[in-house]
Structure formats: C-alpha cells, structure tokens
Amino acid sequence: MWNKFDIETMIEPGCVKRTPKHSRWCDYETKGDEYKLAIFGNSYTKNHHKMFVQECKNRAYNITMDSERGCEPLAATPSDHPCVKKLSEFVEFIESAKPDYAFIFTRFFAVADPFKDKDNQDMEHDRTYIEMKSQLNKFLPNIKKKLYILDSFPRANAGYISHVASDLKNEKSIEEISKSLLRPDGYERGRLRHAALVKECGEKCELIDYLPLLWNNATSTYQYFDKRGFSYFTSPNHLSAHGIELVRPIYTKICASLK
Structure with missing residues (x-):
C-alpha cells in the first residue's frame, strides 16, 4: 500500500494556492495565532507536510509550503538546469512568505555532490558549499527567528525494500538485512557541508537529524525497518507512513518549544 500510493496517501487537504505564477506554492490557514x-x-516537503501540519497547526496561524520535485533550496548540480533555475525561486518563496520559522525538507542530491578533490574537503573553495552559503544568506534576512534543516542520511536500496519482511521471516539476520537495505551514496558529504553551514550560521540555524532514530546499537548499523519487517521507506525513497510516525516526535517537540 505505502509503495503503491506513496505520497498520495499522505496529503493534508486545504492548502490554498498562493499565486498563479507558482503552482506549487500554497498556504494552510491553521488554528494557532502565534x-x-x-x-x-x-519531494520530502510533500512527504512530511501532513504530519508537520498536524503537529504545528496549534502554534501557527499560517503554514506555507513549496515542494519542488528533485530540487534542493541550498544547492543545485550545475548540469541540472531545472534545479539551477529553482534556486532563485526558493529565495523568492521565502522573500514572499517572510516566516517566523522555516523548515527545509530534502533528501540529498546536490548538497552531497562529490568534492572536486576527494582528498581535500576544504569548504572555503568547494563550489557546492559556496552556493549553499550564498543561498542561506539570501534566506536568512527573510526568516525572523530560525531555519531548521533536515540533515542528510543514507538512502534505502529501493529494489530490496519489498524483500525485507520475507527475509526477516526466513530468519535472515537484522544485520544482514540492514546492510542489504542501505545505499549510502555519499550522504556523508551532505552532512559535512550542513555541519559547516550551521556552524557559520550560528543560533539562527539548526539541523534536524534522523540518524539517531535509525541506529541499532545491537548490530551497530542503521536499521530502516521495525522488528515486524515494516519498512520506514518506500521504493521512491520517501518516508513511509511508518517512517513518518518514527520521526513525528521530533516535530512534536520542536513545535511545542517554539518561542
């Protein structure tokens, strides 16, 4: 069910289009007044939005959303021309919204692009990091209080997800299944860049990290499924409904603590 319908099963109705110019910009008018x-x-924005609205609607009078397929607000691979174009549109979105708090929801693409020299991770001369810093500096003047950024984490091996439950039933070890399910794809580069970016940003930026929730101390590996074999991810590498419930407490806590 989760794989078949994926994001379509997790839509929160009532998001009103903001402008004909940008079909993906929309607003929820919510119950709060703060x-x-x-x-x-x-697409992680759309993947998370229903849960986010549920957890934050009592603190917010407005939740505005822009979910762009495959493009990140902080960086774009130079050869990916549609996403290069989207960088300025993300800036325009934040300039238009002027939120108190903003949240970047992305699975990594460009932010984890390879370093020009794999043996030299000097951020000062790294093209991707320079672009991330430039984007951040355009966002921050239009965000009153804080920007939260979802940190990079390993992708799931999409082709293996449907085999997890049967392999678990057939007594394949959790460690073996976890190793087969993980597809890291250089996520560490995204984490290095995010860490440097947030350090430069200071108190106005904060990372949201899912990895502690996914770590299994007993096997010393990341585990993307529960003891029954239910996957936290779908084949398109979005969080399943089960995965969304795993991370929900993070947003419950964040939204309860806004001040």
Missing part, C-alpha cells in the same frame, strides 16, 4: 511557518524543499 507564528507563520514555511516548509520548503524537494
């Missing part, structure tokens, strides 16, 4: 929130990024 804050204006913005959520933006690639």
Whole structure:
C-alpha cells in the first residue's frame, strides 16, 4: 500500500494556492495565532507536510509550503538546469512568505555532490558549499527567528525494500538485512557541508537529524525497518507512513518549544 500510493496517501487537504505564477506554492490557514511557518524543499516537503501540519497547526496561524520535485533550496548540480533555475525561486518563496520559522525538507542530491578533490574537503573553495552559503544568506534576512534543516542520511536500496519482511521471516539476520537495505551514496558529504553551514550560521540555524532514530546499537548499523519487517521507506525513497510516525516526535517537540 505505502509503495503503491506513496505520497498520495499522505496529503493534508486545504492548502490554498498562493499565486498563479507558482503552482506549487500554497498556504494552510491553521488554528494557532502565534507564528507563520514555511516548509520548503524537494519531494520530502510533500512527504512530511501532513504530519508537520498536524503537529504545528496549534502554534501557527499560517503554514506555507513549496515542494519542488528533485530540487534542493541550498544547492543545485550545475548540469541540472531545472534545479539551477529553482534556486532563485526558493529565495523568492521565502522573500514572499517572510516566516517566523522555516523548515527545509530534502533528501540529498546536490548538497552531497562529490568534492572536486576527494582528498581535500576544504569548504572555503568547494563550489557546492559556496552556493549553499550564498543561498542561506539570501534566506536568512527573510526568516525572523530560525531555519531548521533536515540533515542528510543514507538512502534505502529501493529494489530490496519489498524483500525485507520475507527475509526477516526466513530468519535472515537484522544485520544482514540492514546492510542489504542501505545505499549510502555519499550522504556523508551532505552532512559535512550542513555541519559547516550551521556552524557559520550560528543560533539562527539548526539541523534536524534522523540518524539517531535509525541506529541499532545491537548490530551497530542503521536499521530502516521495525522488528515486524515494516519498512520506514518506500521504493521512491520517501518516508513511509511508518517512517513518518518514527520521526513525528521530533516535530512534536520542536513545535511545542517554539518561542
């Protein structure tokens, strides 16, 4: 069910289009009276938005959303011309919204692009990091309080997800299954760049990290499924409904602590 319908099963109705110019920009008018929130990024934004609205609607009077397929707000691979174009549109979105708090929801693409010299991770001369810093500096003047950024984490091996439950039933070890399910794809580069970016940003930026929730101390590996074999991810590498419930407490806590 989760694989077949994926994001379509997790849509929160009632998001009103903001402008004919940008078909993906929309607003939720919510129950709270304290804050204006913005959520933006690639398809992870749409993947997370229903849960986010549920957890934050009592603190916010408006939640505005921009979910762009495959494109990240902080960086774009130079050869990916549609996403290069989207960089300025993300800036325009935040300039238009002027939220109190903003949240970037992305699975990594460009932010984890290889370093020009794999033996030299000097951020000062790294093209991707320079672009990330430039984008951040355009976002921050239009965000009143804080920007939250979802940190990079390994992708799931999409082709193996459907085999997890049967392999678990056939007594394949959790460690073996976990190793087969993980597809790291250089996510560490994204984490290095995010860490440097947030360090430069200071108190106005904060990372959201899913890895502690996915770590299994007993096997010393990341585990993307529960003890029954239910996967936290779908084949398109979005969080399944089960995965969304795993991370929900993070947003419950964040939204309860906004001030």
